[in-house]
Amino acid sequence: MKTIIFLGAGASKSEGAPLQDELFFEYFKEFSTDDKYYNILEEFFMKTYNINVKDAKKFPKFEEILGLLYTAEKRRESFYFNINEIKEGIIFSMAEILNMKLINYSKHHNQMIGTLKRQGLINKIILITTNYDLLIDSAILNNNINVDYGFKNFYRNNNNISLPLYKIYGSLNWKYCDVCDEFIISSGETLNRLSENFSCNTCNNLFKSIIVPPTFYKEISNYYLNNIYHNVNKSLYEVDNIIFCGYSFPDADLYIKFIIKRAEMYKQRPFRVKIINNYEGKSIEKIEIEKKKYELFFNGEVIYEKISFQEFSRVPQQYI
Template sequence: MTTRQDNILPLQNDQPELVFIFGAGSSYPDGIPIQSDIIPIILNNDDLQITKSEPGKQIREFLQENFSINGKLPTLEEVFGFIDFHLNNSFSLSSKWTITELIKLKSNLTKILHYVISSKTKTSENFRQFWETIRTNRKQIGVITTNYDTLIDEAFDKIYSDYLVDYCIDLINFRYPNNITPFDWWENPNRPVTQFGEQTPIRTKLIKIHGSLNWKYCNCCAQVGLTPWQHRINLKTDTFESFTESQITTCPFDGHKLTSLIQVPSHLKTNNNFIFNKLYEEAGYTIRGAKKLVFIGYSFPEADVHIRALVKRHFNPENEIIVINKSSAKDLIHRYETLSKNVNYKEMTFEKFLKSRLFDNLMNENNSR
């Protein structure tokens, strides 16, 4: 018989000794495109939402006019960086590509990035197995991910209510607004919650340091709405798609239209949005308390120099870094060796890691906090 108790404070798990950091390589086996795939997808003619929508038409026109697309294609970081250079310096590119048009262009490219990734997001057996093993061992961990997709979020649903996810940001959903349905309400894992079963639920940080497809931002009151089971966007109608009528599309407090909250890949990163500042702060605090960092499918791309700096500032170089990556390129290994004196590099996939003795050993180590 399942017991129920109200007003139970979850186990706080504030600075876990074991922290996982996920990169694009952890989602790629489940069909999520990596950044080098995005520009080719935009330029080919296979997707009618891109070729027929106004955002798609504008981006394709911009790429054709400003980059050599018959030869080597630009990277996504290069395109965003080119736009950001002009915006950050208040420069127009031309009489056609004015500052106003460049602002619109960046917004449209962000929407397309959201669309391409969300259209490929389904479910992940790897992340389901990852969370199930965490629950079986009642392991206290922390998670930082650079990915926008919702594979890791949706797989977490399988271990609720033994574990409660903490995105480490404030959410509109915590306030239970009267003008949205209870379907969109969300438990705040930092406050007492209802306990189902015999064991106290464990609060687990899931820090999506670059934002998430299921986060919606209000530019008016600067609050974030979580749409747990909704991550898609429709380019043609410029709306968020949903399988229910209840999903949040406008701010319940001021009626302002919500937008995607993702930090785009660019070499010129600025943290003007306090949400991302909060996420970096939480990530640094979490890394500082870790005895082991486990990087899975992460290759430290050039646009992510801030992640390298974050680890360098906060992680004790005497502690262990475990790297799970299908590539064993020397330059990649060297990037990790500059962060710790104790690097255990394993050339393997995420799927193979989940079946390995190494993963079993990590799960069997005692939680000390």
């Protein structure tokens, strides 16, 4: 029986990635007006939130801003600014800061994949993540394993070994044409090039990013995300064990909860769930709240392991 390892924001945080509410603070601290999107986003934050980016300490979450833009886009209503321009700017400000913060950093993800490979467990693992960054993608490729994204394999290694990686909200290295469905996948080394305006070779339409805020996932008709959804749904019927790493089970991820709960009911047997989300300084109260949230949702046993993702990555075989 296979095991799902579900990676949330806490797994990326262990490598130094900023959390959602830290992304824009880090971007405006590290980049200047020379950056392609700096001035556009500076005007956006001042007009929309009355935030002066040069001295602001707090920003809205990435997910909230994308949600506003997707709402306007879906309703075909104006939102003062050019929606596509702001959306691309928001996405690539995140890409740039993550690329800067995480370049050459995938220690714990690399360690986890390397250990699973040495233990002969790669074919027993399915990876699902809500993260947009390329930490886990790079870790898989660096261990001479190909990535199965659920709609297309990314081959960089001359072998037949591949590992399912379902990025249910999209990825920073994906772009697609919404006219003819042409698709681009970049490696981490060429991530910055995706901030350019690529035109499709087939129809000359501009490529678009595939990044979706959780609250809008259920409304997306994108061909690639639908294929991922199909594979995630199918995978839930193939496993009994789910290990959640760095994932707090947020309310916004309602669609994830829906497909997991539906699978649990139709399988007529509960999942065995383990939570890996501890870190130094985490309060007992916060642990209990998080644990109770999982216990209330799942019908079966929920084990809250008192270890961090860093510790888990060294010996993942002990928890599978």
